[in-house]
Amino acid sequence: MSQAADGEIIQFDNVGLRYGTDREVLSDLSFTLYPGSFYFLTGASGAGKTSLLRLLYLAQRPSRGMIRMFGTDAITMPRRRLPALRRRIGVVFQEFRLVPHLSAFDNVALPLRVAGITDRELAKPVADMLEWVGLADRMDARPPTLSGGEQQRVAIARAVIGRPEVLVADEPTGNVDPDMAVKLLRLFEALNGLGTTVVVATHDVHLLQKVPESLIMRLDKGRLSDPTGALRYPPRRPARPADAPS
Amino acid sequence: MKIAAAFGLGTARAERMSGGNGDSELVPQTRLSGPMPWVIAIMVALTVIAMAAGLTLSNMAASATAELEGGVTVQIIEARPEIREAQAAAATEALGTMPGVVSLRHVPQDEVDALIEPWLGAGVQAGAGAAVPVPALIDVQLEGQVSEGRIADMRARLETAAPSARVDAQSDWLKPVFDAIASLQWLAIALVVLLAVALAAAVLLAARNALGVNRDTIEIVHLLGGTDRQIARVFQRSIGIDATGGGAVGFVLALVVILFVGRRFSGLGAGMIDNGALGWTDWLALVFVPIAAAALAMLTARITVLHALRKML
Numbered sequence: 001m002s003q004a005a006d007g008e009i010i011q012f013d014n015v016g017l018r019y020g021t022d023r024e025v026l027s028d029l030s031f032t033l034y035p036g037s038f039y040f041l042t043g044a045s046g047a048g049k050t051s052l053l054r055l056l057y058l059a060q061r062p063s064r065g066m067i068r069m070f071g072t073d074a075i076t077m078p079r080r081r082l083p084a085l086r087r088r089i090g091v092v093f094q095e096f097r098l099v100p101h102l103s104a105f106d107n108v109a110l111p112l113r114v115a116g117i118t119d120r121e122l123a124k125p126v127a128d129m130l131e132w133v134g135l136a137d138r139m140d141a142r143p144p145t146l147s148g149g150e151q152q153r154v155a156i157a158r159a160v161i162g163r164p165e166v167l168v169a170d171e172p173t174g175n176v177d178p179d180m181a182v183k184l185l186r187l188f189e190a191l192n193g194l195g196t197t198v199v200v201a202t203h204d205v206h207l208l209q210k211v212p213e214s215l216i217m218r219l220d221k222g223r224l225s226d227p228t229g230a231l232r233y234p235p236r237r238p239a240r241p242a243d244a245p246s
Numbered sequence: 247m248k249i250a251a252a253f254g255l256g257t258a259r260a261e262r263m264s265g266g267n268g269d270s271e272l273v274p275q276t277r278l279s280g281p282m283p284w285v286i287a288i289m290v291a292l293t294v295i296a297m298a299a300g301l302t303l304s305n306m307a308a309s310a311t312a313e314l315e316g317g318v319t320v321q322i323i324e325a326r327p328e329i330r331e332a333q334a335a336a337a338t339e340a341l342g343t344m345p346g347v348v349s350l351r352h353v354p355q356d357e358v359d360a361l362i363e364p365w366l367g368a369g370v371q372a373g374a375g376a377a378v379p380v381p382a383l384i385d386v387q388l389e390g391q392v393s394e395g396r397i398a399d400m401r402a403r404l405e406t407a408a409p410s411a412r413v414d415a416q417s418d419w420l421k422p423v424f425d426a427i428a429s430l431q432w433l434a435i436a437l438v439v440l441l442a443v444a445l446a447a448a449v450l451l452a453a454r455n456a457l458g459v460n461r462d463t464i465e466i467v468h469l470l471g472g473t474d475r476q477i478a479r480v481f482q483r484s485i486g487i488d489a490t491g492g493g494a495v496g497f498v499l500a501l502v503v504i505l506f507v508g509r510r511f512s513g514l515g516a517g518m519i520d521n522g523a524l525g526w527t528d529w530l531a532l533v534f535v536p537i538a539a540a541a542l543a544m545l546t547a548r549i550t551v552l553h554a555l556r557k558m559l
Contacts, residue, residue, distance in 0.1 A: 058559065
């Protein structure tokens, strides 16, 4: 279990983010994510969801404030130590960001190869994962030949294959049919059941209702509200989200 | 299947956080760009040819220096033949007792006549009433190198025995030639250095171009936990293959040129040029050029890629 398993896994303290000299797109974010919790991040388009996720998966440093991840100060951490931290985080990008010259199999295998897993070790888990997301017969297909939904499933398989301690997903069900959306959500829940902290950014109200144990974080013009008490400790776990966005 | 089975690598992943060697497919192996191996081939060919020329000149100079080392020419510059011959005999006797003299030879008049015949024609020196007085020559071989001090010592000894004697180190005659050879050697060295710099610059541009083309892939790999070294290794290997292939082609091209030119020069039958033939150590040095070019290309690619990656978070 991780060092942070006893307490917080990610902690934001008074975090702000601005691009260049523009106004802050995120302001005064202070919250804590706990191991094994399932969070939905909601908010209108342009509220700053993707920016917050970029901070979570270490693609961006904040303009101010403090971020602790897995018990380490992620702001002052030397750059050479960031890859090890990133390998503990699975990411589903909004635009999938699959590597176009690699097959579906190789895209899913990528985090494992980066972590040094041999081809022999990774062959079965990757094949199993692709089978689970319904792409067993598309393993050798390259992303440009896959449909939007298929690409999204490859992206999700890639994000979860390494069993990350934190899974960050940006609109992960935006391009799949309702049945597949539910199936993918079950995948996230299964991962969550194994101890992974899941953060899903979405504006799909139906999705929130399908995970009653989830906690809601709502962003509004770069500021965070806490409709379900997700940011308190111990977090309140409502039976159903009380303040889903319309 | 159970979804948990697909996560079976969780523990293994955590244990291998330090990264491994499965990076062969992280970025496409596109060969940095089409002309790159040919640019390297041309650079290597020119470098090998320049280096071969430099080594040949060096061999020629070394050979000539060895031959002339310790050689001293004594000329008896006297218009009257009987006095010239008397002084030549006295000088030969005086130098014969001088320490450090290995051999001594009064060059016969026939040989001297033969030496000047191409310029003055036959029979010019025949008889005592020769129209053009030619100095008597004594070829002296000293042990070790000739120095100013030893020349001065010889002059002192000959001052009374042969007042018309003029003493010169044989290497002095060829000093302008040696200077010219040295200049050409420096030119060859400068060419080799310039070509190496040009090669590094070409690789730098190619690596930057490849980095730009693959920027999105690199960023993804970065966000998935790929290290700078893993990514740099891929580029390094890619350009290493380019450089090795190009270097081999360039070396073969240069080899053809060197052998062709060498054959032409050996046909001249001129002693000094013959002595410039490349030895096995020279060939070893030439073989080292494509290897060094590949190493330089890989190092340049690595530094360029690492430098560019450091700008990413």
